[in-house]
Amino acid sequence: MAMELAHRIMQKGLEEKIFTGAVLLVERRGEVLFHEAYGTLGGPGTRATTRGTLFDMASLTKVLATTPCWMILESTKRGILDRPARSWFPYAPPDKGAITPRQLLAHAAGLPAWRPYYLMWFEEPRFGSLVNRILSEALEYMPGKGCVYSDLGFLLLRAMIERETGIALDRFARKEIFEPLGIADDLTFLPDHGRDEIALTRIGEPGGLVHDLNTRALGGVSGHAGLFGTASGVGTVAGEILKSCISRKGFFDRDLARIFCSRAGFTASSTRALGFDTPSTEGSSCGRFFSAQSVGHTGFTGTSVWVDLDAQVTVILLTNRVVMGESDQRIKDFRPRIHDSVRSSIRP
Numbered sequence: 001m002a003m004e005l006a007h008r009i010m011q012k013g014l015e016e017k018i019f020t021g022a023v024l025l026v027e028r029r030g031e032v033l034f035h036e037a038y039g040t041l042g043g044p045g046t047r048a049t050t051r052g053t054l055f056d057m058a059s060l061t062k063v064l065a066t067t068p069c070w071m072i073l074e075s076t077k078r079g080i081l082d083r084p085a086r087s088w089f090p091y092a093p094p095d096k097g098a099i100t101p102r103q104l105l106a107h108a109a110g111l112p113a114w115r116p117y118y119l120m121w122f123e124e125p126r127f128g129s130l131v132n133r134i135l136s137e138a139l140e141y142m143p144g145k146g147c148v149y150s151d152l153g154f155l156l157l158r159a160m161i162e163r164e165t166g167i168a169l170d171r172f173a174r175k176e177i178f179e180p181l182g183i184a185d186d187l188t189f190l191p192d193h194g195r196d197e198i199a200l201t202r203i204g205e206p207g208g209l210v211h212d213l214n215t216r217a218l219g220g221v222s223g224h225a226g227l228f229g230t231a232s233g234v235g236t237v238a239g240e241i242l243k244s245c246i247s248r249k250g251f252f253d254r255d256l257a258r259i260f261c262s263r264a265g266f267t268a269s270s271t272r273a274l275g276f277d278t279p280s281t282e283g284s285s286c287g288r289f290f291s292a293q294s295v296g297h298t299g300f301t302g303t304s305v306w307v308d309l310d311a312q313v314t315v316i317l318l319t320n321r322v323v324m325g326e327s328d329q330r331i332k333d334f335r336p337r338i339h340d341s342v343r344s345s346i347r348p
Contacts, residue, residue: 003034005341009334014039018330019302019319021049021199025231026342027314030239033346035231041207042200042323054191054198054228055318056211058299061227062154064187064237065173067275068252069161070101071260072176075253080164081105081274085135085156088163092135099143101160104153105274106264110139111152118217127218131159147270151214151224158223170221178233181240181251186233190220198228199320201301211301211322225300234316238307241295245309261295261309285332286315287339302331306339315342 003026010024020043026034037049057064074081086097095110103109111134122129134152141148158169165172170189178184191198191208198207210216212225220226244250244257260274271278276295279286285298286306290313296306302321307314317338321331 002345003342005345006034006338007036009338009341010036010038013319013334016330017324018328018334019321020046020323021053022302022317022319023049023051023053023055023231024318024338025235025314025316026346027235027239028346029312030243032235034342041198042203042320046200047196049199050197051232052197052230053318054188054195054208054230055303055320056199056201056225056299056301057187057227057229057234057303058212058225058301059151060229060234060297060299060303060305061225062223063275063297063305064229064234065169065177065189065227066154066157066161066223067105067260068177068237068241069169069173070105070157070275071252071256073161073164074256077164085160088160089131089135091132095139096135096143099156101157102264102274103143103266104150104157105260106147106266106270106272107149107153108144108147108264108266108270108272109150109153109156110141110143110146111148111150111156112137112140113148114151114214116214118213127159130218131156144266147267147272149272154223155214156223158221161223168221169223170226177237177251181236183233183236187227187229187237189226189228191228199318199323201320201322203323229318231316231318234305234318235314238305238314238316242307242309242312242314246312283336285335285339287336287343289340289343298335300326304335311343311346311348313343313346315339 021039081102085099193206193208201211215222215225240251244252291310293309298304302319
């Protein structure tokens with residue numbers, strides 16, 4: 001088996017209880033090279049994981065829903081990426097009024113990384129009150145002059161989408177991306193809690209209840225988390241991004257796809273593209289063998305997607321590693337080992 005080493009590593013991860021369930025999908029030039037499911041949805045007494053299992057995407061929501069929505073918006077409303085925040089939030093304070101969607105997508109807007117908003121009381125409508133709170137946060141650096149990975153920025157990106165279109169993020173993503181690609185059942189917000197094939201992220205809670213507590217407090221939909229999906233669904237979006245970067249036959253505008261998949265360049269040290277990440281020199285989650293022309297992202301629940309635009313190779317790893325406890329960080333060593341094993345099995 002071409003992916004024998006990767007298969008053994010996945011089985012080892014299961015034996016070592018890094019996760020209870022996982023799916024690994026490898027594609028090259030649109031051809032599926034490997035697609036296997038491992039383990040169970042939540043440990044002993046739960047159903048077996050299958051290729052059709054839904055996983056909590058966590059921050060893959062950023063690159064599978066929110067970022068593609070902005071690709072669609074920029075293709076129909078050229079220049080929207082560089083419009084100032086005050087055009088959506090006229091009441092924004094002076095230090096944030098000029099922040100742009102481009103800066104937010106590149107995590108270069110000056111906002112803090114995270115806040116425990118789920119512990120705070122907000123007036124209704126809750127999301128509108130939360131946006132006001134974000135706009136009142138102190139900036140950590142001048143917009144465009146630094147890089148701090150920020151969930152808060154993607155909360156604002158959701159608000160901008162909804163104010164621009166008049167449509168909720170989950171419905172806009174479904175209408176403009178998931179339904180046209182035929183994957184509305186494979187990438188979805190607010191999955192049916194009674195659905196049998198959803199990997200658990202907390203023991204004692206039903207599958208389909210989003211793990212991220214800020215997103216949960218917002219009803220399950222957010223710009224930084226909330227999406228659930230199968231490996232095939234992730235592969236479809238990743239495949240269209242790849243196809244769009246190398247030809248004009250993809251779902252997205254080619255020139256825009258190339259811009260979104262290139263480093264934003266706000267600071268020389270940042271690996272961030274628009275929404276996506278790119279490989280770091282050392283310690284990247286995609287391992288040692290993905291080219292510099294690669295884009296990807298990870299999710300806190302144990303998910304990741306990486307696309308090598310040069311080799312036209314996509315690797316999707318979905319796990320429920322948080323079910324073992326959020327402090328268990330073994331996934332950080334596991335991810336690069338899997339990616340290295342996959343790439344070593346594929347001839348140049």
